[in-house]
Amino acid sequence: MPEPFPSAAPPIVEIDRLTRQFGNKTAIDDLSLTIPRGGVFGLIGGNGAGKTTLLRHILGLLKAQTGSVRVFGLDPVACPVGVLGRIGYLSEDRNLPNWMRVRELIRYTEAFYPAWDSKYAEELREAFDLDPLARVKNLSRGQRARAGLLVALAHRPDLLVLDEPSSGLDPVVRRDILGAIIRTIGEEGRTVLFSSHLLDEVERVADRVAIIHKGQILLNAAVDEIKESHRRVTLRFDQLQERPPQLIGALTQEGSGCEWTYICNGESEQVRRAAQALGATVVYDSALSLDEIFVTRVSQ
Amino acid sequence: MQIHITANEGVPIYLQVANQIKYLVAAGRMVAGEELPPIRTLAESLMVNPNTIARAYRELEMAGIVEKRRTLGTYVSDQGSPLARRERMKILSDRVDQLLAEAGNMDVSLEEIQKLVQQRYSVIRSSRSKDTNDA
Numbered sequence: 001m002p003e004p005f006p007s008a009a010p011p012i013v014e015i016d017r018l019t020r021q022f023g024n025k026t027a028i029d030d031l032s033l034t035i036p037r038g039g040v041f042g043l044i045g046g047n048g049a050g051k052t053t054l055l056r057h058i059l060g061l062l063k064a065q066t067g068s069v070r071v072f073g074l075d076p077v078a079c080p081v082g083v084l085g086r087i088g089y090l091s092e093d094r095n096l097p098n099w100m101r102v103r104e105l106i107r108y109t110e111a112f113y114p115a116w117d118s119k120y121a122e123e124l125r126e127a128f129d130l131d132p133l134a135r136v137k138n139l140s141r142g143q144r145a146r147a148g149l150l151v152a153l154a155h156r157p158d159l160l161v162l163d164e165p166s167s168g169l170d171p172v173v174r175r176d177i178l179g180a181i182i183r184t185i186g187e188e189g190r191t192v193l194f195s196s197h198l199l200d201e202v203e204r205v206a207d208r209v210a211i212i213h214k215g216q217i218l219l220n221a222a223v224d225e226i227k228e229s230h231r232r233v234t235l236r237f238d239q240l241q242e243r244p245p246q247l248i249g250a251l252t253q254e255g256s257g258c259e260w261t262y263i264c265n266g267e268s269e270q271v272r273r274a275a276q277a278l279g280a281t282v283v284y285d286s287a288l289s290l291d292e293i294f295v296t297r298v299s300q
Numbered sequence: 301m302q303i304h305i306t307a308n309e310g311v312p313i314y315l316q317v318a319n320q321i322k323y324l325v326a327a328g329r330m331v332a333g334e335e336l337p338p339i340r341t342l343a344e345s346l347m348v349n350p351n352t353i354a355r356a357y358r359e360l361e362m363a364g365i366v367e368k369r370r371t372l373g374t375y376v377s378d379q380g381s382p383l384a385r386r387e388r389m390k391i392l393s394d395r396v397d398q399l400l401a402e403a404g405n406m407d408v409s410l411e412e413i414q415k416l417v418q419q420r421y422s423v424i425r426s427s428r429s430k431d432t433n434d435a
Contacts, residue, residue, distance in 0.1 A: 040349055178347045186340050186350055200307035204348045224312045224355075283405070287310025 009037040010073065012159055012191045013058055018067035020053055020215075027053040029215035030067070035193060040185055042206030042223075043195040044294060050215040051195040052092060055163050058193070059089060072158070085113060088157035092164040094148040098137035102130050102147060106154075113155035121154035128176065142173035149180055160184050162194035166201060174201070181205050199290045209290070213298045223290070230293045231268055234261045234284035235275050248274045251296050263288065263296050301330065301337060305346050313348055317356035325365055325376055326388040336366060336374040363387070 013035035020028035027050050035041050045051045056062045057069045060076030060083055069076060076083040096105060106125070110116040125132065128146035130139075139147060145165070152160060160181070166174045181192050182205060196202050202209055203223060210220040219226065230251075237245070237258050244253040249266040261284070264271055268285060275282050288296075303320045305313055324330045336342075339357065343350040357374055360366045365387065367377045403413050 039351060175347065179344060182343055182347065182350065186343075203307040204305070204313065207349060207351055224314060227310070227312045287312075289309055 009189070011035055012037050012072065013193070014068075014070040014073075015054075015057070016068045016070075018054075018057060018064055018069060020057070020062065020065055027215055028057070031212075031215060031217055032067075033210060033217055033220065035191065036208075037191055038185065038189055039207035040181060040192040040194070040205050042202040042209040043193065043212060044197065044199060044202055044209055044290075045195070045212035046197065046298065049212045051212055052163055053215075054212065055161055055193070055195060059087065059161065060084065085115075085155075086158040088152035088155065088160045090145070090148045090152045090160075090162045090165055092167065094144050096136050096144065096148055096151075098135070100136050101132065102134050102136065102139075103132035105136055105147060105151060106132075109151040109154070115155045117154055117156055120156065121150060124150045124153060142169055145169055145173055146176060149177060153180060153184070156187070156190075158190060160190065160192045160194075162192070164195055164197070166196060166198050178205055199294060203290045211294060211297055218297050218300075226293060227287060227290065229265055229267060230263065230288045230296075231266065231271050232261065232263050232284075232286050232288055232292075233271050233275065233282050234259055235278070235280040236283045237278075237280045245278050245280070247271075247278065251300065259283070263292070301342075303342075303346060305348060307348075314352045314355040314359065317342075317346075317348075317353060318359045321356070321360055322363070322365055322387055323391060326391055330376050332376050332378045334376045336376070338373060 011034045013033070015031060015033045018028050018031045019026070029050075031050075031054070033054075043051050043054070053062065057064060058071055058076065060071075060080050063077045071083045072086060074082050097108070100108065102125070106121055110118065110121070128143070128150060130143060130147055130150065134143075136144070136147065149165075152162075162177070162181070165177045169177070178201065181194065184190050184192055192205075194206075206223050208220070208222050209226065211218040221229075234255070235247070237260070240257050241260065244250075244255060244260045244262070247253070247262050247264060249264040249271065250262045251265060252263045253260055255261050264274075266274070271285070272282050301321070301324065303317060305316055307313065309316075311319075321330070321336070330336075336357065337345075339350050339353045343353045346353075357366065361368060361374070364377055366374050368374050399413070400410075403410075
């Protein structure tokens with residue numbers, strides 16, 4: 001039985017007013033974010049939004065220029081052993097040592113983690129159909145992702161970090177990755193943080209999502225909450241309207257004449273009341289996909 | 301149990317799961333006393349978050365459609381209860397509402413709708429009896 005979400009336990013990740021610049025480009029802009037313990041946290045954003053930079057701070061690969069980063073209550077740059085020993089990480093470019101064989105990769109990684117579970121590693125190797133004698137450089141893209149996933153999972157990390165785990169993979173491998181995420185949080189208290197631009201996947205597996213855009217968090221809430229609080233409504237007015245009348249909570253509007261369509265933040269009932277106040281009737285009202293909500297939010 | 305999830309749709313996934321189980325029960329495809337799959341099993345087969353399935357089961361439990369038996373699992377409740385009938389009526393009411401809304405948009409009157417329902421009923425019934433005769 002999965003534990004209640006969000007959990008009352010102290011958060012896994014706490015980022016406070018983090019800013020990061022590369023030259024004169026601001027990658028992370030005064031960003032604060034808390035990731036609760038347990039469950040799956042999805043980080044969504046377009047290319048160059050700051051997803052990877054943010055993950056690299058959590059892994060202690062980048063030092064905070066201003067602001068602070070705490071993982072398991074520790075500074076990941078000052079205490080790499082205490083933090084990295086409890087994290088499993090699959091990078092977007094899956095940078096694995098190319099010259100090794102799969103068997104060597106497994107033994108090599110094992111040496112870093114006291115909590116390594118050899119039996120589990122072997123189970124995963126078989127389930128993923130990885131040849132122990134194959135060279136990493138000769139693996140197909142999908143097998144490479146599976147090898148990366150194996151070494152990220154086999155020490156049963158408290159926090160599994162996946163950077164764009166599905167990008168460029170076929171549906172069969174994507175299914176393995178989603179399955180690994182689901183099984184990981186099936187084990188009590190484990191947390192998964194993953195970044196993705198495949199929003200249907202995020203919607204399937206994430207408990208919470210944060211939208212990152214231009215180095216800032218635009219929205220951070222439970223997936224169900226986000227979906228229930230965004231509607232697309234079409235209003236019909238008695239008289240022609242030159243421009244769209246202001247609807248409370250509206251994020252976008254388009255249309256002409258008597259009919260105007262809005263994407264708005266609010267529940268069905270609230271929106272209906274707001275429309276009534278304008279003297280209009282709701283002729284169409286539907287929920288939005290996470291994809292549509294994302295596009296609306298980042299194009300504000 | 302046959303459930304189909306479409307991510308990236310308007311309806312939250314927990315609601316898709318709950319609605320489809322409600323439908324299966326109302327349609328008699330799941331009967332009283334039948335066990336629902338364990339949360340984790342269903343989560344892995346549908347490739348969705350286990351918390352989502354847990355939420356769907358909680359909704360169904362609150363609606364009286366399923367019941368938890370201590371640690372044994374989740375079972376379909378006794379269907380003799382009036383709740384099941386209420387649930388069926390609710391599903392149909394939603395459909396009727398959609399029909400009426402569309403009819404309103406197309407300027408079709410209630411009398412015409414009623415006539416149409418009667419007509420379609422006769423058509424379906426006669427084609428069904430023809431099927432059984434053929435078989």
